[in-house]
Amino acid sequence: ANKQDECTGRFWEGRFKAQKIVDEAGLLACAMYVDLNPVRAAMADAPESSQFTSAYDRIRATHGERQVAATDETVIDEEEKPQEQLDLERRLDEAQQAGRDAAAKRLGRQLERLLDRLRQQRAEQLRRVEADAWLAPLELNERGRPSPKASRDGVRASNKGFLSMSLTDYLKLLDWTGRQRQPDKRGTIPSHLAPIMERLGIAPGMWADLVWNFNRYFGRSRAAGSPDGLKAEAQQSHRYFIPGQRQVASCFA
Structure with missing residues (x-):
């Protein structure tokens, strides 16, 4: 794109950063690094108490907890007000300006009853879904097609999954x-x-170090993953090596 536009791309490179995850080892380490951020920052003691992480919502879902799909806001926006409400508000405003206190009180009570009814209707319309419904499934459906599997429920983008392990194993490994x-x-x-570590080629004794010090290994790199994955990425991008490639080798068997 830069070549086509005859520019260097420095404007975007200096302002927006994205790190490529080259393989499943890098993806698993990155996912756990993010899920453990509150623990690392001493804002939580464990994943199950780390609010605003995907692990937190996945754990809540395993306990059967549900939440409103979009928002629990029951305030009616100005553009959504029914004509009945608009008429009452106009009449109330006219009564108040004219100093007709009795009429204003009566119209105020009518308006409050109407708003209570509208709030109840709005709350009933809001769907309650599983706590992790907004997240892609963790376990990858390897029997499905390799193409994206778009979700049709209107809550999340994809039903495909992203790791070759069960949610139960992920949460156990995250806890450990x-x-x-x-x-x-x-x-x-x-x-x-x-066996998960063996399949990914990760030295079991170095796994925790890889996750807790993810930024030390990959913080200055354009990519994250296993040494073989980083080597392949370097070749594909016509580079001699990827920063972090040598350091991360100590974490892999």
């Missing part, structure tokens, strides 16, 4: 990774989660 920040709760990775 979060505990490694605390010296008195450190331990070896659970045996039933070890």
Whole structure:
């Protein structure tokens, strides 16, 4: 695009940054790095108390919690006011300006009853959905087509998923990774989660370090992922190497 526009692209490069996730190892580490941000910032003790993260809403959904799909706002916008409300407001304003106090009180009570009814109707119209309905499913549907799987429920963009692991395993690994920040709760990775590390080529003993220090490994890099993934990205982008490629090698078996 820059070549076609005969420009360098410096304007956008200096203002907007995007980091390419080159493989599943990088995607898993990045997802957990983001989900553990509140814990890292000492704003929460564990993922289940880390509000405003995807993990928090996924955990709430496993407990059957639901929320309003779009908003719980029941105030009627000016453009949405029914004619009955507009007429009452106009008559009330006229009565107040004319000093007709009795009429103004009567019209005020009528308007309040109407607003109560409209608020109730608005609340009933708002759908309540699972707490994580706005998120793409975590587990990738590998049997489906490789093309995007657009959602039709109007709440989230895609039903495709993005990781080759179950939500249960993700939350268990997230919980274990979060505990490694605390010296008195450190331990070896659970045996039933070890195959995930093996499949991704990650050294189990270095996984927590990769997540907690994600920014140290990839903070100055244009991409994040395994050494092989970064090497392939360098070749594809006609570069000798990707910053962080050598450092992250210590985290992979």
